[in-house]
Amino acid sequence: MTEAGVASARLSAAQLDELIPHIHDSQWDSPSACAGWRVIDVLAHLGALAHEAVDPPPPEPGLPTVRERYHDLRVDQRRSLSHAEVIDEWRTYTPRQLDLLEADQASTRSAGPVTVPGLGVYPRHLLANTMAFNVLCHLRYDMLAPDGPLPFTLPPPTDQQVSPAIGFMLAGLPQMQGPELDNTVTVPLSLELTGPGATTVTVHPARGSGTRLTLSPGDDGSTRIRSTALSFIAWGTTRKPWRPYCTISGDEPVAAAFLDCLNII
Incomplete structure (x- = not known):
């Protein structure tokens, strides 16, 4: 619950x-x-x-x-x-x-x-x-x-105020945009959020035609995106650009394609 x-x-x-x-x-x-x-x-x-x-x-x-x-x-x-x-x-x-x-x-x-x-x-x-x-x-x-x-x-x-908001954003991330976002995820991407609302999830590529990208708890990605959770609320909803708030390790072009497309409503 x-x-x-x-x-x-x-x-x-x-x-x-x-x-x-x-x-x-x-x-x-x-x-x-x-x-x-x-x-x-x-x-x-x-x-x-x-x-x-x-x-x-x-x-x-x-x-x-x-x-x-x-x-x-x-x-x-x-x-x-x-x-x-x-x-x-x-x-x-x-x-x-x-x-x-x-x-x-x-x-x-x-x-x-x-x-x-x-x-x-x-x-x-x-x-x-x-x-x-x-x-x-x-x-x-x-x-x-x-x-x-x-x-x-x-x-x-x-943390008690922010974590539920982050929980909704992550639940909505695989559902809100469709193929245009799915197609940007070609390798597992770890999303590490720090500070109040901290959590880490992995964004997995869609498994085949007609399927969607998925999220799982933990750090299983070959590429990592790191940001504060509070900043994620701003850039994940495109209120602010992601680049000043995120650090990327691994396949930066793939992570950037995902971040450029992401828009949680």
Whole structure:
């Protein structure tokens, strides 16, 4: 189970909640570090995710199949709302989403597969890690300085806060991009992440036509990529270029091809 994912999501959500009363109207309208979104749009995105988790919408034909465009659509639907209305959606549905995620940990359905359109298939209990990633990433990398516009500081993220977010990223890595990423992995690549959220996994090539690359715990790669886990959240989502944050030993061109293509949503 991933109770740690619930704890991480609760902590990041509480930190965001504590900041909300200190954000002025002009700051809400400032461009965030998420291209095309203001700070208030980032909160609208998180509120929309919480709302849909609690009260799933009926099927809507014609919705974007690319997950990023789907998120843009949901944010665009909220651009006419006041700041107070966006904040209210976040505050209304986020506690309920957290309670649902916690209940999922003990549910008989916890290991059952859940399809997240555009992102892959995950065991239900791992959806807590998805929220842990979303709130931590958007708050610390898109809203807060130095990358975002908000001049507030938070305590450095702990291993307990970061590890579940990294867990979701690694679960999604083999699923989110398809053949264009699979084709870059021709030898096993070890990905060593250090600091809070530290872990090491090996990315294995696809085994044949119609198969996908796979991940396994540990260092079994002939080529190694090394980075801090916190930097991985930034460059693994293409918020920052990978080159200033990664060191490579082994087959550098193969590792670079993989890193140039990687884009975890």
